[in-house]
Amino acid sequence: MGASDFANLPHIGESVRRKEDYRFLTGAGQYTDDVVLANQAHAVFVRSPHAHANVVSIDVAAAKAAPGVLDVFVGADVANDKINGLPCGWLITSTDGQPMKEPPHPILAQGKVRYVGDHVAMVVAETLEQARNAAELVEVNYDVLPAVVDVGAAQKAGAPSVHAEAADNHCYKWAIGDKAQVDAAFAQAAHVTKLDLVNNRLVPNAMEPRAAIGSYSRANDEYTLYVSNQNPHVERLLMTAFVMGLPEHKVRVIAPDVGGGFGSKIYLYAEDVCLTWAAKKLNRNIKWNADRNEAFLSDAHGRDHVSHAELAMDKDGKFLALRVHTDANLGAYLSTFATAVPTILYATLLAGQYTTPQVYVEVDAWFTNTAPVDAYRGAGRPEATYLLERIVSRAGWELGLGQDEIRKRNFITTFPYQTPVALQYDIGDYPACMSEAQKLADVAGFAARKAASAAKGKLRGIGYSSYIEACGIAPSNIAGALGARAGLFECGEVRVHPTGSVTVFTGSHSHGQGHETTFAQVVASRLGVAVDAVDVVHGDTGRVPFGMGTYGSRSISVGGAAIMRALDKIEAKAKKIAAHLMEASDADIEFVNGEFKVKGTDKMVTFGQVALTAYVPHNYPLDKLEPGLNETAFYDPTNFTFPAGTYICEIEIDPQTGETRVDRFTAVDDFGTIINPMIVEGQVHGGLVQGIGQALLENCVYDKETGQLLTGSFMDYAMPRADDFPHFEIGHVCTPCTHNPLGTKGCGEAGAIGSPPAVMNAVLDALSSVGVKDLDMPATPHRVWQAIQAAKA
Amino acid sequence: MQVQLKVNGKAVSLDVAPNTLLVQALRGNLQLTGTHVGCDTAQCGACTVVMNGRSVKSCNILAAQAGGAEITTIEGLAQPDGTLHPMQAAFKECHGLQCGFCTPGMVMSAVDLCQRHPNASEAEIREQLEGNLCRCTGYQNIVKAVQQGAAAMKA
Numbered sequence: 001m002g003a004s005d006f007a008n009l010p011h012i013g014e015s016v017r018r019k020e021d022y023r024f025l026t027g028a029g030q031y032t033d034d035v036v037l038a039n040q041a042h043a044v045f046v047r048s049p050h051a052h053a054n055v056v057s058i059d060v061a062a063a064k065a066a067p068g069v070l071d072v073f074v075g076a077d078v079a080n081d082k083i084n085g086l087p088c089g090w091l092i093t094s095t096d097g098q099p100m101k102e103p104p105h106p107i108l109a110q111g112k113v114r115y116v117g118d119h120v121a122m123v124v125a126e127t128l129e130q131a132r133n134a135a136e137l138v139e140v141n142y143d144v145l146p147a148v149v150d151v152g153a154a155q156k157a158g159a160p161s162v163h164a165e166a167a168d169n170h171c172y173k174w175a176i177g178d179k180a181q182v183d184a185a186f187a188q189a190a191h192v193t194k195l196d197l198v199n200n201r202l203v204p205n206a207m208e209p210r211a212a213i214g215s216y217s218r219a220n221d222e223y224t225l226y227v228s229n230q231n232p233h234v235e236r237l238l239m240t241a242f243v244m245g246l247p248e249h250k251v252r253v254i255a256p257d258v259g260g261g262f263g264s265k266i267y268l269y270a271e272d273v274c275l276t277w278a279a280k281k282l283n284r285n286i287k288w289n290a291d292r293n294e295a296f297l298s299d300a301h302g303r304d305h306v307s308h309a310e311l312a313m314d315k316d317g318k319f320l321a322l323r324v325h326t327d328a329n330l331g332a333y334l335s336t337f338a339t340a341v342p343t344i345l346y347a348t349l350l351a352g353q354y355t356t357p358q359v360y361v362e363v364d365a366w367f368t369n370t371a372p373v374d375a376y377r378g379a380g381r382p383e384a385t386y387l388l389e390r391i392v393s394r395a396g397w398e399l400g401l402g403q404d405e406i407r408k409r410n411f412i413t414t415f416p417y418q419t420p421v422a423l424q425y426d427i428g429d430y431p432a433c434m435s436e437a438q439k440l441a442d443v444a445g446f447a448a449r450k451a452a453s454a455a456k457g458k459l460r461g462i463g464y465s466s467y468i469e470a471c472g473i474a475p476s477n478i479a480g481a482l483g484a485r486a487g488l489f490e491c492g493e494v495r496v497h498p499t500g501s502v503t504v505f506t507g508s509h510s511h512g513q514g515h516e517t518t519f520a521q522v523v524a525s526r527l528g529v530a531v532d533a534v535d536v537v538h539g540d541t542g543r544v545p546f547g548m549g550t551y552g553s554r555s556i557s558v559g560g561a562a563i564m565r566a567l568d569k570i571e572a573k574a575k576k577i578a579a580h581l582m583e584a585s586d587a588d589i590e591f592v593n594g595e596f597k598v599k600g601t602d603k604m605v606t607f608g609q610v611a612l613t614a615y616v617p618h619n620y621p622l623d624k625l626e627p628g629l630n631e632t633a634f635y636d637p638t639n640f641t642f643p644a645g646t647y648i649c650e651i652e653i654d655p656q657t658g659e660t661r662v663d664r665f666t667a668v669d670d671f672g673t674i675i676n677p678m679i680v681e682g683q684v685h686g687g688l689v690q691g692i693g694q695a696l697l698e699n700c701v702y703d704k705e706t707g708q709l710l711t712g713s714f715m716d717y718a719m720p721r722a723d724d725f726p727h728f729e730i731g732h733v734c735t736p737c738t739h740n741p742l743g744t745k746g747c748g749e750a751g752a753i754g755s756p757p758a759v760m761n762a763v764l765d766a767l768s769s770v771g772v773k774d775l776d777m778p779a780t781p782h783r784v785w786q787a788i789q790a791a792k793a
Numbered sequence: 794m795q796v797q798l799k800v801n802g803k804a805v806s807l808d809v810a811p812n813t814l815l816v817q818a819l820r821g822n823l824q825l826t827g828t829h830v831g832c833d834t835a836q837c838g839a840c841t842v843v844m845n846g847r848s849v850k851s852c853n854i855l856a857a858q859a860g861g862a863e864i865t866t867i868e869g870l871a872q873p874d875g876t877l878h879p880m881q882a883a884f885k886e887c888h889g890l891q892c893g894f895c896t897p898g899m900v901m902s903a904v905d906l907c908q909r910h911p912n913a914s915e916a917e918i919r920e921q922l923e924g925n926l927c928r929c930t931g932y933q934n935i936v937k938a939v940q941q942g943a944a945a946m947k948a
Binding site: 022025026028033034058143149206207209260291513679682687714715727791 | 808824825826827828829830831832833834836837839860864866867868870871877881884888890891892893894895896897900915916918919920922923924925926927928930931932933934935936
């Protein structure tokens with residue numbers, strides 16, 4: 001079935017209330033920490049208090065002798081059992097042809113710790129309290145070394161080396177685009193806009209901290225890992241094939257209800273392996289649940305780029321070329337997808353919505369004594385959008401063009417469009433998003449609102465951001481050629497039961513996105529059954545055939561497409577059964593709204609009759625057709641999808657205090673076909689708050705001297721709260737994706753991608769009247785006030 | 794030590810260590826795992842329950858301090874036949890939850906908020922929910938749910 005037919009089915013575009021909500025609203029959700037296994041012990045990790053140190057010795061004798069302690073594991077135990085380090089899933093090749101530096105990433109420190117929170121030992125005891133008390137008794141003798149926490153310090157000559165394998169802390173230098181062409185375009189430019197900017201480091205902070213239970217059955221020699229994770233099959237593949245050398249069929253990974261992920265629960269973490277490994281050694285089920293402070297220290301962080309950008313234009317503000325250099329902080333070790341974020345997922349987006357004919361991007365990636373950095377909601381695309389949309393607004397101001405005008409002069413309007421940075425956009429309508437956003441934002445009324453603010457002594461500014469992102473990363477063969485060490489398809493199984501109800505097994509994982517409802521709508525609409533007659537199963541390698549999980553806003557466009565392919569097979573087989581029942585030819589059968597009809601006659605059988613016949617095959621073509629109605633499909637996309645939109649933010653600033661508030665925010669997105677508008681808008685709201693949070697509130701800070709994490713709790717790290725935001729205006733434009741069967745593009749990250757530059761452009765627009773020209777995120781009252789004072793001086 | 798409580802309408806007697814937090818007693822001793830722990834600094838509000846008619850963060854109070862109290866957790870909010878409380882129903886209707894982890898605390902806070910401020914404005918609701926963090930919803934639909942729940946609770 002094609003995308004245009006799909007969009008017209010019943011239930012598509014309906015805000016069906018969520019099937020999963022009842023359990024969450026009654027306290028019946030089952031998050032990992034709610035799972036209590038028999039014979040369950042508890043683990044506590046001893047973590048490094050130093051950013052960089054040699055581990056001279058570890059004395060575990062007192063801890064082992066403490067009440068209730070079952071064992072204490074250290075790096076030497078890992079080495080003895082030949083447990084490998086954690087793998088990195090994406091190989092980046094440097095411009096000189098050399099592979100990136102890939103130092104080992106041990107699950108427990110091998111003689112050296114490299115960030116505050118690095119894993120030194122694991123204590124397992126009968127109770128959590130006993131494990132905590134014993135962890136205090138582990139005596140580690142550290143030889144403290146100087147630390148580097150930012151990309152500036154890491155690349156200085158004589159900087160401390162985080163890894164011997166990369167003595168200069170340099171992981172790779174990567175580039176994309178034609179430098180000679182770009183340089184030539186700059187030589188011809190009538191105007192060049194230059195900008196330095198910092199994309200601030202963030203802590204994902206899903207509300208459920210990471211948690212896991214390692215479980216082992218000696219009877220079957222089988223492991224089960226319960227883990228708060230976004231992609232259980234990938235977790236299993238990485239852990240069995242790369243780290244522990246276990247056969248996959250002996251390991252089951254269950255990611256039950258998961259309390260948010262935002263990228264931070266994609267990865268295979270040291271704790272997951274430690275628990276699985278120790279479960280067999282102790283023949284016990286072992287639970288670990290991160291405290292929030294552990295989450296701050298050890299979850300993979302996001303962003304942390306320092307960039308310089310230059311945009312060349314002709315006299316009319318037409319973009320001729322973009323030149324970018326970015327230093328990316330990868331942290332102390334390479335997390336699962338860390339290396340792809342500042343390269344493949346970042347630089348390829350720097351054409352944005354514009355016809356810029358030449359783009360050249362160079363990226364240097366650095367090791368530092370900080371927690372690993374990896375994908376966080378948007379992963380590379382927010383960094384690209386922030387850079388591009390900041391420099392575009394600045395270019396407009398320098399040329400005396402409005403933020404809308406400079407964008408409109410450069411919008412891509414014909415599709416498909418091949419960018420100079422590898423991507424080919426299939427479809428979009430950028431001017432339509434802009435004009436819809438301007439209408440919803442009441443841009444015409446801005447001047448009056450600005451005057452009203454001025455009358456109160458406040459500064460008001462307006463900021464635009466026209467973002468594009470790439471979702472559903474694919475196809476596997478091209479990603480493989482670019483360094484991906486995994487496939488990027490998805491799997492779906494549709495099991496029709498004899499009475500016509502349906503269970504769907506998907507490799508996508510829902511941790512807030514509402515797949516149990518949206519995917520049920522897809523299946524119900526195709527088969528003509530009630531949404532309530534369809535249940536969706538996810539998050540269990542023991543029940544779902546295979547899967548690559550949920551990240552990069554891929555679930556509906558890749559996971560949903562796999563289900564659509566399985567439904568095609570179901571429909572084809574069901575038509576044959578229906579044809580047999582009605583003594584007609586297969587080719588004459590139509591399937592509409594749950595009814596099979598013989599074209600041009602009034603003969604009809606229902607989907608329910610066909611389902612029953614498939615399982616009670618008495619009147620059935622057994623010579624030609626197997627009984628049953630159960631189909632599995634794998635789907636590997638032919639291209640990315642390209643959601644895009646325009647966001648407009650209005651900021652009001654009190655110049656006396658620096659207090660900066662978002663007064664109005666409008667988001668217009670093109671997500672292609674929308675299956676459940678209520679869920680899609682919820683995704684946008686959540687993304688906006690994370691993006692506006694980055695722009696105004698959130699900042700992860702390490703002490704430059706000691707490498708201590710200064711923002712290690714909700715007391716120090718400013719999480720967005722309900723009273724930090726106005727009511728958001730949300731609008732949509734729809735150009736359906738041309739290459740998947742649903743026409744969908746993905747909506748999970750757009751809000752976090754498009755909003756930071758809209759906010760910062762509004763802040764700078766407001767501050768232009770007091771002479772402030774530049775400001776980095778987060779625009780806290782303190783920073784804004786300081787910028788105003790500095791401009792006065 | 795022994796602590797007597799009334800939890801979701803039922804009298805219970807708990808044998809707990811003196812340093813046991815109320816949330817630990819609820820989750821561990823009573824297996825009421827709907828009350829969640831999202832931080833260690835009493836900032837996130839995931840552990841919010843209603844104690845003697847007022848919302849409290851159960852991570853920030855000892856079980857012993859709750860002796861004699863009447864406590865309602867998220868498990869005790871719906872009717873015995875499973876019919877949702879008007880606030881729970883409003884959260885579902887308005888899509889006021891995504892991953893569901895902050896939801897029990899958010900709903901308990903909202904019930905208390907509406908009892909104290911039945912006519913709260915949007916701005917007042919946002920301010921009153923300052924003690925409950927949600928990372929998924931962007932709060933907009935939570936605010937809408939609280940408005941709708943407040944109206945339903947008055948009806």
